[in-house]
Amino acid sequence: MDIDQYMAELGVAARAASRVVAAAPTAVRNNALLAVHDALDGARDQLAQANDRDLERGRTNGLDAPLMDRLELTPARVDAMLEGLRQVAALPDPVGSISEMNTMPSGIQVGRMRVPLGVIGIIYESRPNVTVEAASLCLKSGNATILRGGSEALASNCAIAECLSAGLLAEGLPAAAVQVVETADRTAVGRLITMPEYVDVIVPRGGKSLIERISNEAKVPVIKHLDGVCHVYIDDGADDDMAEAIAFNAKTQRYGTCNTMETLLVAESKAADILPRLAAAYAAAGVELRGCRRALQILPQANAATEQDWHEEYLAPILAVRVVAGLDEAIDHINTYSSLHTDSIVTRDHGRAMRFLREVDSSSVMVNASTGFADGFEYGLGAEIGISTDKLHARGPVGLEGLTSQKYVVFGEGQVRT
Amino acid sequence: MDIDQYMAELGVAARAASRVVAAAPTAVRNNALLAVHDALDGARDQLAQANDRDLERGRTNGLDAPLMDRLELTPARVDAMLEGLRQVAALPDPVGSISEMNTMPSGIQVGRMRVPLGVIGIIYESRPNVTVEAASLCLKSGNATILRGGSEALASNCAIAECLSAGLLAEGLPAAAVQVVETADRTAVGRLITMPEYVDVIVPRGGKSLIERISNEAKVPVIKHLDGVCHVYIDDGADDDMAEAIAFNAKTQRYGTCNTMETLLVAESKAADILPRLAAAYAAAGVELRGCRRALQILPQANAATEQDWHEEYLAPILAVRVVAGLDEAIDHINTYSSLHTDSIVTRDHGRAMRFLREVDSSSVMVNASTGFADGFEYGLGAEIGISTDKLHARGPVGLEGLTSQKYVVFGEGQVRT
Numbered sequence: 094m095d096i097d098q099y100m101a102e103l104g105v106a107a108r109a110a111s112r113v114v115a116a117a118p119t120a121v122r123n124n125a126l127l128a129v130h131d132a133l134d135g136a137r138d139q140l141a142q143a144n145d146r147d148l149e150r151g152r153t154n155g156l157d158a159p160l161m162d163r164l165e166l167t168p169a170r171v172d173a174m175l176e177g178l179r180q181v182a183a184l185p186d187p188v189g190s191i192s193e194m195n196t197m198p199s200g201i202q203v204g205r206m207r208v209p210l211g212v213i214g215i216i217y218e219s220r221p222n223v224t225v226e227a228a229s230l231c232l233k234s235g236n237a238t239i240l241r242g243g244s245e246a247l248a249s250n251c252a253i254a255e256c257l258s259a260g261l262l263a264e265g266l267p268a269a270a271v272q273v274v275e276t277a278d279r280t281a282v283g284r285l286i287t288m289p290e291y292v293d294v295i296v297p298r299g300g301k302s303l304i305e306r307i308s309n310e311a312k313v314p315v316i317k318h319l320d321g322v323c324h325v326y327i328d329d330g331a332d333d334d335m336a337e338a339i340a341f342n343a344k345t346q347r348y349g350t351c352n353t354m355e356t357l358l359v360a361e362s363k364a365a366d367i368l369p370r371l372a373a374a375y376a377a378a379g380v381e382l383r384g385c386r387r388a389l390q391i392l393p394q395a396n397a398a399t400e401q402d403w404h405e406e407y408l409a410p411i412l413a414v415r416v417v418a419g420l421d422e423a424i425d426h427i428n429t430y431s432s433l434h435t436d437s438i439v440t441r442d443h444g445r446a447m448r449f450l451r452e453v454d455s456s457s458v459m460v461n462a463s464t465g466f467a468d469g470f471e472y473g474l475g476a477e478i479g480i481s482t483d484k485l486h487a488r489g490p491v492g493l494e495g496l497t498s499q500k501y502v503v504f505g506e507g508q509v510r511t
Numbered sequence: 512m513d514i515d516q517y518m519a520e521l522g523v524a525a526r527a528a529s530r531v532v533a534a535a536p537t538a539v540r541n542n543a544l545l546a547v548h549d550a551l552d553g554a555r556d557q558l559a560q561a562n563d564r565d566l567e568r569g570r571t572n573g574l575d576a577p578l579m580d581r582l583e584l585t586p587a588r589v590d591a592m593l594e595g596l597r598q599v600a601a602l603p604d605p606v607g608s609i610s611e612m613n614t615m616p617s618g619i620q621v622g623r624m625r626v627p628l629g630v631i632g633i634i635y636e637s638r639p640n641v642t643v644e645a646a647s648l649c650l651k652s653g654n655a656t657i658l659r660g661g662s663e664a665l666a667s668n669c670a671i672a673e674c675l676s677a678g679l680l681a682e683g684l685p686a687a688a689v690q691v692v693e694t695a696d697r698t699a700v701g702r703l704i705t706m707p708e709y710v711d712v713i714v715p716r717g718g719k720s721l722i723e724r725i726s727n728e729a730k731v732p733v734i735k736h737l738d739g740v741c742h743v744y745i746d747d748g749a750d751d752d753m754a755e756a757i758a759f760n761a762k763t764q765r766y767g768t769c770n771t772m773e774t775l776l777v778a779e780s781k782a783a784d785i786l787p788r789l790a791a792a793y794a795a796a797g798v799e800l801r802g803c804r805r806a807l808q809i810l811p812q813a814n815a816a817t818e819q820d821w822h823e824e825y826l827a828p829i830l831a832v833r834v835v836a837g838l839d840e841a842i843d844h845i846n847t848y849s850s851l852h853t854d855s856i857v858t859r860d861h862g863r864a865m866r867f868l869r870e871v872d873s874s875s876v877m878v879n880a881s882t883g884f885a886d887g888f889e890y891g892l893g894a895e896i897g898i899s900t901d902k903l904h905a906r907g908p909v910g911l912e913g914l915t916s917q918k919y920v921v922f923g924e925g926q927v928r929t
Binding site for chain 2: 112115116189195197199201203206208210211293294309312314316332334335338339341342343346428437448450451452454455456457458459460461462463465466467471472473483484485486488489490498499500501502503504505506507508509510511
């Protein structure tokens with residue numbers, strides 16, 4: 094197969110389909126989501142057989158246990174996919190709303206209409222349920238999608254693609270509105286991210302190295318986050334119980350997610366009180382502490398942190414701990430080492446809370462809440478295609494609105510420019 | 512000079528200054544703009560001398576007349592710069608507003624705060640007044656700026672840079688909040704657009720070839736438009752007088768701007784009536800017409816359009832004219848050939864007006880108004896740093912809001928994730 098030609102064909106078809114999907118009424122897009130739901134529900138046997146082929150090949154190729162787990166489409170996971178489709182179909186349509194329509198001195202009325210981005214390329218690793226999740230959000234928001242999953246899930250993704258096509262066609266939408274790249278050839282990814290004439294934005298989901306490679310090589314804008322080096326700062330005068338609850342939860346609720354706290358900052362006035370309490374709780378949970386010099390004076394049992402620890406996204410029961418003089422040093426530390434993801438202050442002081450909100454340059458900034466809340470569902474977005482730590486366009490959890498933008502619309506009555 | 516090292520130094524200083532500017536109160540940023548105003552007003556002699564050196568070198572190097580004209584800093588142009596500074600200082604501050612603060616089921620309150628982008632790189636050609644204009648918009652919106660003007664204006668830009676520094680320092684802001692690249696070495700541009708660690712976004716202003724080169728090579732997001740292939744579509748049943756007024760104005764009000772109509776589309780039912788009237792008006796204004804086969808049947812005096820004409824941004828008194836069957840063909844033509852800039856329909860029909868608004872995928876879509884209105888001032892933005900035909904982030908005229916983005920802010924009372 095000529096990969097360049099194959100990808101260009103997908104691109105041309107996606108571009109044409111994107112116009113049809115963007116113009117399709119809300120009800121048609123919602124009904125297509127429900128038709129995909131029914132098609133998947135009716136194809137459980139075929140999905141299981143395709144998934145078995147992927148699992149079998151994975152075993153042969155010696156895929157590690159976490160990858161094998163993510164690859165598996167259990168009946169419960171198919172149920173979750175179906176539930177997700179029903180939820181997305183029920184969300185409000187972001188497309189077409191006009192905001193801020195104002196009359197100008199010339200007499201024209203100027204407003205902004207929310208419109209789909211066009212064609213969205215999704216690149217992801219082994220979980221085949223992402224195929225349905227990403228496709229449903231893109232279709233709901235009026236976009237066409239080209240999906241490139243991991244080669245280890247190719248059979249599962251192709252089986253899912255058939256259900257997606259069936260659902261689209263049942264409602265009179267073009268099958269090319271959602272296309273799965275049906276080749277394991279890795280050059281397909283390189284082509285997908287360098288055809289701005291057909292693809293408007295790339296959303297990569299996966300490990301840091303995958304995303305780094307994609308953003309370095311892409312000629313198409315990328316909505317991404319590389320990592321989550323999240324902080325909790327316990328301020329001078331913070332409530333002890335609240336500080337302990339938030340700092341414990343932000344680390345231990347889940348270790349492997351990007352919104353997990355990786356570095357704890359404590360004001361020096363609080364350190365002697367709060368660190369021993371927290372250290373006991375962390376020890377009971379099996380969390381290793383790596384402290385700065387001043388933290389080690391209070392917690393001699395902790396290991397010494399190196400400069401590298403402040404940069405580290407452990408995704409593991411390890412926590413870096415630093416004692417800081419106060420708010421200024423905490424903000425400096427965060428703006429130096431944070432990955433612009435999520436940072437939280439625990440404080441009683443209104444002025445310092447507001448300064449933290451304004452001056453910490455991250456996609457989510459919190460007062461008296463666990464970093465674990467940085468999530469599309471917790472933020473009321475209804476769904477999430479990813480989290481952005483970029484500064485243009487969407488920052489933080491990206492829901493349907495992040496898959497759209499706003500164009501200007503002008504209503505005149507024959508006005509001309511003088 | 513080691514350009515890599517020099518640009519990295521600018522970058523480090525800009526990144527540090529961006530934090531200070533972002534945290535500076537509105538009044539401090541506004542007062543700094545007024546202090547720059549006073550510094551420029553007090554340095555008129557020095558500005559004129561520096562500009563003379565640029566003009567002298569331009570003459571020696573044989574710069575063409577339009578470039579020489581754009582290079583000149585006349586007293587009237589200095590007045591306009593000063594007026595611009597007063598206007599920008601008087602605009603509302605976009606930074607810090609919090610919108611859509613809602614309470615979630617968990618009890619946390621989630622909203623979005625408007626924040627500066629960080630460090631903005633501006634790359635532009637000969638007009639030295641852009642230095643002040645761009646710097647003022649970036650400073651007002653809480654960003655640090657690195658400005659790279661054309662080498663032909665280097666002396667003028669360096670003289671302006673001294674006034675910018677003086678104004679910033681007078682209000683206690685770091686001079687590095689606005690830096691002018693003070694070298695004519697062209698590798699400086701290549702470095703500026705490939706240091707995402709220091710620069711958050713690039714705004715290029717200039718000809719298509721400059722912008723194309725920058726967006727191809729940039730490793731930093733670019734807010735840009737390449738060209739403006741704008742259309743007016745005269746719909747079946749449109750009012751003749753309104754159609755003539757808009758189609759004439761959209762072409763002839765100014766020939767050299769990106770919002771000028773380059774292709775006129777006419778519904779076949781209107782063509783025989785409206786085209787001869789318009790052709791007479793265009794002939795009187797000296798506009799050359801290039802028509803499709805059906806247009807030539809009505810306007811035998813016109814030249815024949817080739818496929819290339821539908822792609823062309825003439826920026827000149829030339830107009831491509833195409834007769835189409837109706838709305839569908841007009842939308843197809845626009846979505847095929849338009850540069851996603853600005854397109855307008857002249858119609859009496861509400862349903863077709865709304866379809867045009869929804870289905871034409873351009874940054875500005877108009878009903879019964881001249882494309883000439885696509886402009887930040889006409890849209891009430893108060894100022895404009897450029898026009899974006901990209902789909903992410905800002906589309907259309909980019910004002911202060913386009914130099915900011917929104918981060919999530921969360922207020923809790925100790926909530927943790929379960």
